[in-house]
Amino acid sequence: MRIAVLGTGIAGRTLAGKLVEVGHSVTMGSRSATNEAATKWASGAGPRAKAGTFHDAAEDGELVINATPGTVSLDVLAAASTRNLGGKVLIDVANPLDHSAGFPPSLSISNTDSLAETIQRAFPTAKVVKALNTMRADVMVNPERLAGGDHDAFMAGDDPEAKELVAGLLAEFGWRPEHIRDLGPLDAARGMEMWLPLWLRIFMTQGNSPFNIKVVSG
Amino acid sequence: MRIAVLGTGIAGRTLAGKLVEVGHSVTMGSRSATNEAATKWASGAGPRAKAGTFHDAAEDGELVINATPGTVSLDVLAAASTRNLGGKVLIDVANPLDHSAGFPPSLSISNTDSLAETIQRAFPTAKVVKALNTMRADVMVNPERLAGGDHDAFMAGDDPEAKELVAGLLAEFGWRPEHIRDLGPLDAARGMEMWLPLWLRIFMTQGNSPFNIKVVSG
Numbered sequence: 155m156r157i158a159v160l161g162t163g164i165a166g167r168t169l170a171g172k173l174v175e176v177g178h179s180v181t182m183g184s185r186s187a188t189n190e191a192a193t194k195w196a197s198g199a200g201p202r203a204k205a206g207t208f209h210d211a212a213e214d215g216e217l218v219i220n221a222t223p224g225t226v227s228l229d230v231l232a233a234a235s236t237r238n239l240g241g242k243v244l245i246d247v248a249n250p251l252d253h254s255a256g257f258p259p260s261l262s263i264s265n266t267d268s269l270a271e272t273i274q275r276a277f278p279t280a281k282v283v284k285a286l287n288t289m290r291a292d293v294m295v296n297p298e299r300l301a302g303g304d305h306d307a308f309m310a311g312d313d314p315e316a317k318e319l320v321a322g323l324l325a326e327f328g329w330r331p332e333h334i335r336d337l338g339p340l341d342a343a344r345g346m347e348m349w350l351p352l353w354l355r356i357f358m359t360q361g362n363s364p365f366n367i368k369v370v371s372g
Numbered sequence: 373m374r375i376a377v378l379g380t381g382i383a384g385r386t387l388a389g390k391l392v393e394v395g396h397s398v399t400m401g402s403r404s405a406t407n408e409a410a411t412k413w414a415s416g417a418g419p420r421a422k423a424g425t426f427h428d429a430a431e432d433g434e435l436v437i438n439a440t441p442g443t444v445s446l447d448v449l450a451a452a453s454t455r456n457l458g459g460k461v462l463i464d465v466a467n468p469l470d471h472s473a474g475f476p477p478s479l480s481i482s483n484t485d486s487l488a489e490t491i492q493r494a495f496p497t498a499k500v501v502k503a504l505n506t507m508r509a510d511v512m513v514n515p516e517r518l519a520g521g522d523h524d525a526f527m528a529g530d531d532p533e534a535k536e537l538v539a540g541l542l543a544e545f546g547w548r549p550e551h552i553r554d555l556g557p558l559d560a561a562r563g564m565e566m567w568l569p570l571w572l573r574i575f576m577t578q579g580n581s582p583f584n585i586k587v588v589s590g
Contacts, residue, residue, distance in 0.1 A: 260484050264566070266473075293590075305588040308570075337573040345570030348482070352526075352563030355555040356587055364590040369574055370523040372511075372582040 158183055158215025160208055160230055162191035165247055166221035168291035170195060174202050176326045183211025183234065212238035217245070217319070218280075224250030224269045224347075225262055228276055240279040243316040245323075246270045246343070247286040247294070249350050258354040261347060270310065270343035283311035283320045284343035288353065289366045297328045297366075305368040306333050310342035335369070376401055376433025378426055378448055380409035383465055383509040384439035388413060390513035392420050394544045401429025401452065430456035435463070435537070436498075442468035442487045442565075443480055446494055458497040461534040463541075464488045464561070465504045465512070467568050476572040479565060488528070488561035501529035501538045502561035506571065507584045515546045515584075523586040524551050528560035553587070 159170040160183040170180045179202040182192045192205035204214070212218050212234035222230045227248050231239065250269040251259040263269050270284040286294045288308055297303040307329050311317050321334050337345070356365060377388040378401040388398045397420040400410045410423035422432070430436050430452035440448045445466050449457065468487040469477040481487050488502040504512045506526055515521040525547050529535045539552050555563070574583060 255484075264483050265569075266478050300590045301588045310573075335574070335577070337570075337577055342573040345568075345573045348566040349570045350563075351483075351566045352555075355528075355560040355563045356553070359553070359555055360587075360589065366588050367585040368588050369578075370519045370584050370586050371578065372518045 155179070156181070156214055156216045158211035158218045158234075159221055160184075160211060160219065160234060161221035161223075161248075162189055162195070163221065163223070165291045165294070166219075167191070167195050168295055169219060169221055169247070170203070171199060172295035172327060173323075174199050178202065180204070181206050181211040181214045183208040185233075208233040209235055209238065215242070217243045219245045220248050220273070222248055224248040225252065227269060227273060231273060231277060236277055236279070239277045242280055243313075243319050244273070244277070244280040244282045245286070245320055246273055246282055246284050249287050249347055251350065258351065258358065261350065264348055265344065268341070268343040268347050270340055270347070274312070274340055281311065281313040281316035282340060283309060283313070283316050284340065284346050285309045285320050285324070288346055288349050290364050293364050293366050295327050297333070300364060300366055301368070303328060303330055303333065305366040306335050308335050308337050308342075308346050310337045310340050310346060312340045373397070374399070374432055374434045376429035376436045376452075377439055378402075378429060378437065378452060379439035379441075379466075380407055380413070381439065381441070383512070384437075385409070385413050386509035386513055387437060387439055387465070388421070389417060390545060391541075392417050396420065398422070399424050399429040399432045401426040401448075403451075426451040427453055427456065433460070435461045437463045438466050438491070440466055442466040443470065445487060445491060449491060449495060454495055454497070457495045460498055461531075461537050462491070462495070462498040462500045463504070463538055464491055464500055464502050467505050467565055469568065476569065476576065479568065482566055483562065486559070486561040486565050488558055488565070492530070492558055499529065499531040499534035500558060501527060501531070501534050502558065502564050503527045503538050503542070506564055506567050508582050511582050511584050513545050515551070518582060518584055519586070521546060521548055521551065523584040524553050526553050526555050526560075526564050528555045528558050528564060530558045
């Protein structure tokens with residue numbers, strides 16, 4: 155598949171790298187076609203890796219991943235353009251973290267709304283699926299590194315076929331079907347984003363080792 | 373220990389029952405001394421169980437547990453009175469769930485504040501510890517029933533000795549030390565309360581079986 159990864163941060167680079175590794179063609183999108191992080195990534199990631207503007211990337215991609223900071227995601231997607239997003243699956247892995255008052259950040263959108271829903275309203279013809287925002291990038295693409303993969307990835311979205319496609323990508327990353335938890339419609343993204351404050355406190359107390367959660371049922 | 377449990381709902385009754393079972397004396401507090409749920413509970417729970425007003429219970433208790441709906445907790449604690457809470461450990465297991473717009477509820481306080489912090493500000497001489505709000509009542513008092521106890525309870529508070537006392541109570545409930553995760557100061561309660569929207573979505577998709585989360589680390 156041809157995939158656009160919007161964002162050149164650790165999440166964008168890690169996802170783009172893994173997608174190329176498992177056989178997809180990736181265009182990493184950023185503000186300018188000469189963005190250093192993106193061109194460096196593309197030149198090191200082989201023939202299926204390219205760099206371009208947000209617009210170039212979204213135009214190329216059959217599927218688009220938003221891996222930008224949540225506070226700029228709407229601007230980035232506007233630059234990608236409604237036309238390039240229309241009808242496509244848009245995986246939103248971003249978190250609306252507001253760092254303006256220091257660390258730990260609060261959320262710029264929460265409770266009765268979510269970043270994912272905001273994006274869906276702004277781009278109604280895109281098929282937005284919230285996924286992978288609940289964990290660090292290295293865990294997203296390599297679930298096996300924690301407890302042999304015995305932990306969970308959540309997913310929310312209004313389009314069942316879009317979620318099937320996303321579940322397929324997660325499987326390519328190593329997620330086993332029983333650990334991919336479809337939480338239902340896109341407004342379930344509120345919970346997935348509001349998990350971040352607890353994630354941050356666990357991170358702050360246990361130090362810099364990767365972690366995730368597993369739902370334990372009775 | 374003499375413990376006040378404020379609230380006659382499922383969380384209050386379950387906690388009160390377990391506390392009596394492990395040897396504590398419990399006064400269940402409610403709006404009136406003749407509250408049916410409280411007097412019924414007390415008459416069935418043996419000689420160490422009593423019922424009374426919020427004020428009676430808090431006066432009796434050396435430790436106080438807030439197990440009331442989060443939206444009424446401040447009123448309940450005001451009825452218990454500042455004087456009866458002063459210097460005491462106050463375990464806040466409540467969640468600020470706002471059901472006014474239907475199900476699933478949103479939170480009435482979140483993001484840059486929490487119910488626990490609101491309570492601490494209103495009763496500055498109490499030693500507020502947030503705990504156990506992240507799971508169903510039957511899991512709180514019987515962690516072994518899920519995966520042999522291999523899942524986690526979080527805790528937040530500004531007073532280290534108060535948290536030690538709470539950890540001791542959790543141990544009496546069956547929580548093993550490695551599963552009691554101290555997340556630091558009381559503002560970590562924001563994350564513990566903001567977990568509820570994700571909890572609710574897991575609940576809505578997996579049905580009415582008890583569950584909790586385990587932090588899986590690398």
